[in-house]
Amino acid sequence: MSASPIDPRQVLAAAPMRARQILAIGLCVALNALDGFDVLAISFASPGIAADWGIDRAELGVVLSMELFGMALGSFVLGALADRVGRKPTALACLAIMALGMLGAAHVGSVVQLAALRFATGIGIGGMLACTNAMVAEYSNDRWRKSAIAIMAAGYPVGAITGGAFVSAFLLGDSWRHVFTFGGIVSALLLPLVLLFVPESVGFLARSGRPDALARVNRALAGLGHGALGALAIPDAGTAAKAGLARLFAPDLRRTTILLTLAYFSHVMTFYYILKWVPKIVVDMGHAPSAAGGVLVMANVGGLIGSLVFSALILRLGLRGVMMAALAMAAVMVVNFGRGAADLSGLSLAAAGAGFFTNAVMVGFYPLIAAVFPTEARAGGTGLVIGVGRGGAALGPVIAGFLFSSGLGLLGVSMAMALGSLVALFALLALGRVRGA
Numbered sequence: 001m002s003a004s005p006i007d008p009r010q011v012l013a014a015a016p017m018r019a020r021q022i023l024a025i026g027l028c029v030a031l032n033a034l035d036g037f038d039v040l041a042i043s044f045a046s047p048g049i050a051a052d053w054g055i056d057r058a059e060l061g062v063v064l065s066m067e068l069f070g071m072a073l074g075s076f077v078l079g080a081l082a083d084r085v086g087r088k089p090t091a092l093a094c095l096a097i098m099a100l101g102m103l104g105a106a107h108v109g110s111v112v113q114l115a116a117l118r119f120a121t122g123i124g125i126g127g128m129l130a131c132t133n134a135m136v137a138e139y140s141n142d143r144w145r146k147s148a149i150a151i152m153a154a155g156y157p158v159g160a161i162t163g164g165a166f167v168s169a170f171l172l173g174d175s176w177r178h179v180f181t182f183g184g185i186v187s188a189l190l191l192p193l194v195l196l197f198v199p200e201s202v203g204f205l206a207r208s209g210r211p212d213a214l215a216r217v218n219r220a221l222a223g224l225g226h227g228a229l230g231a232l233a234i235p236d237a238g239t240a241a242k243a244g245l246a247r248l249f250a251p252d253l254r255r256t257t258i259l260l261t262l263a264y265f266s267h268v269m270t271f272y273y274i275l276k277w278v279p280k281i282v283v284d285m286g287h288a289p290s291a292a293g294g295v296l297v298m299a300n301v302g303g304l305i306g307s308l309v310f311s312a313l314i315l316r317l318g319l320r321g322v323m324m325a326a327l328a329m330a331a332v333m334v335v336n337f338g339r340g341a342a343d344l345s346g347l348s349l350a351a352a353g354a355g356f357f358t359n360a361v362m363v364g365f366y367p368l369i370a371a372v373f374p375t376e377a378r379a380g381g382t383g384l385v386i387g388v389g390r391g392g393a394a395l396g397p398v399i400a401g402f403l404f405s406s407g408l409g410l411l412g413v414s415m416a417m418a419l420g421s422l423v424a425l426f427a428l429l430a431l432g433r434v435r436g437a
Contacts, residue, residue: 005233008202008217011226013142018225024139024198025148028132029155031091031194034187035125036159036300038098039067041105041179042118043276043296044164047289048176050280053111057280061401064276065394066115070122071129072390078127079383082134088200091131095191097124103184106177126390130383137370137378138201139224146319146367147311153363154307157300157355160275164297199223206232248373248381256372256431257384263427264365264389267327269396269420270334271358273413274299276397278351281410287344295348302352303359310360314367320428323364327425330357331418338414361421392420 012021042049042064050060074094082090101121108114132152140148166182199220206217218228248257278299282292306326313322337350365385373381396417403413 005231006229007233008206008221008229009138011221011229012139012202012224015141015226017141017144020197020223020225021139021141024224025136025152027190027193027198028136028139029152029158030190031095031128031132032152032155033159033162034095034098034183034190035128036156037163038102038121038125038159038183038187039071040160040163040275040296040300041102041183042067043279044293045176045179046276046280047283047292049111049114052176055111056405058401058405059111060280061276061398063111063115063118064397064401066118067122067125068272068390068394068397070119070124071126072122072387072394074123074126074128074387075130075383075390076126076387077383078123079130079387080380082127082131082383083204083378083380086200086204087131087135087138088194088198090127091135091198092191092194094124094127094131095187095194097121098128099184099187099191101184102180102187106180106184126387127383129386130380133366133370133382134378135198135201137367138203145370146314149367149370150307150311150314150363153366154304154311156362157303157307157359160300161297161304164293164300197223248384253373253381257381259427259431260365260369260372261385261388263424263431264385265392266420266423266427267330267358267361267365268389268393269399270330270417271362271420272393272396273400273417273420274334274337274351274354274358277400282344282347285340285347291344295344295351298348299351299355300359302355305352306356306358306360307363309356310363314364319364319368319371320431323361323368324425324428326357326360326364327421327428330354330361331421331425333357334418334421335411335415338411338418340410358421361424396420 046060046064049055049063055063078090078094098121101117101124105114105117105121108117133149136149136152137145163182200216202217202220205213205220208216210216214229214232217232221228247253275296278296279289279292282295283289310322310326333354333356337354339350341347341350369382369385370378400413400417403416408416
């Protein structure tokens with residue numbers, strides 16, 4: 001008698017986590033940590049760039065945003081591609097783009113060249129964010145899925161903190177180009193690890209419709225430490241062809257897609273104001289570039305602690321409720337940062353407080369997105385929300401730069417930028433309760 005067909009997603013959802021699942025998720029955390037460092041590399045380097053090339057705040061704001069524009073394009077285009085060709089090949093392509101872009105940035109000779117390479121690097125970073133969110137959701141069992149995704153998102157400040165420790169040493173010699181060399185080398189070193197230890201999503205493989213789907217699913221299950229299936233139940237039958245933009249705006253997903261995108265767009269304006277402008281603000285107060293890097297590291301230390309606290313809270317409390325509370329506090333703490341401080345200790349504490357709440361909210365978006373979108377649209381949905389949302393990330397530093405150049409002080413700019421978190425709060429209120437969140 002032939003074996004009964006089994007949906008491989010249910011195998012992973014119900015069984016205890018295996019060591020190989022944890023390893024694959026750990027590598028996704030490392031990839032997100034690399035994203036965190038790569039995005040902030042330009043922030044760490046910005047005081048040295050401004051000094052070397054004599055650019056003003058408005059021009060620097062544009063340069064600071066270029067990889068964010070690239071991230072918007074990469075999230076949208078490559079996130080949708082990952083739903084069609086697979087998570088793993090898309091992630092490997094993104095990692096290669098990031099390595100080449102970072103290494104190239106270490107050898108540029110002008111602002112235009114740097115901006116172009118940061119845009120290209122951002123394409124890889126944006127696609128990677130969409131892939132890792134989908135992969136972690138699809139590697140985890142039901143019990144640990146939300147926390148695993150939140151931990152993956154917490155990799156972002158880990159990358160910034162770890163990279164910042166190296167960067168602070170580099171900046172002591174004003175060698176800002178070494179920041180990009182470091183990021184490029186680490187990106188290249190991760191390529192073989194992802195190739196060997198990160199399998200394709202079993203959900204993606206099962207609905208691929210290929211004649212060898214069962215064999216490929218069993219290889220992926222083995223890569224995650226699970227046994228082989230005798231027969232394959234095709235998940236989401238008839239939905240694979242619908243993957244893409246149209247699926248995200250189908251009647252059952254349209255409202256959620258729009259509100260989540262608005263919330264993410266608004267909050268990342270606030271989030272990246274802190275992450276992109278802290279070093280330049282601190283240097284303009286008369287402190288050394290290495291000290292400015294230290295304040296940014298403290299903002300990310302606060303972000304890491306906020307991520308971990310958030311991950312623990314969502315095991316006991318509703319995800320949406322915790323996110324809304326964190327959004328309210330994020331707005332308060334960004335305004336508090338804008339009040340300034342008399343010394344580096346005070347600035348570091350204010351930056352850490354802002355980082356704690358702004359990053360906790362960023363962590364919350366990823367499990368929320370994964371809970372909302374079905375398998376056939378998960379990477380594309382993540383890509384759309386993050387891709388359009390990264391428009392807010394790109395606009396945040398630019399708007400702040402023009403506000404500073406117009407004569408508005410630190411407190412005024414901080415109050416204006418804190419409004420993004422409040423808009424996101426009202427968007428989540430309008431969203432209402434979401435199944436799985």
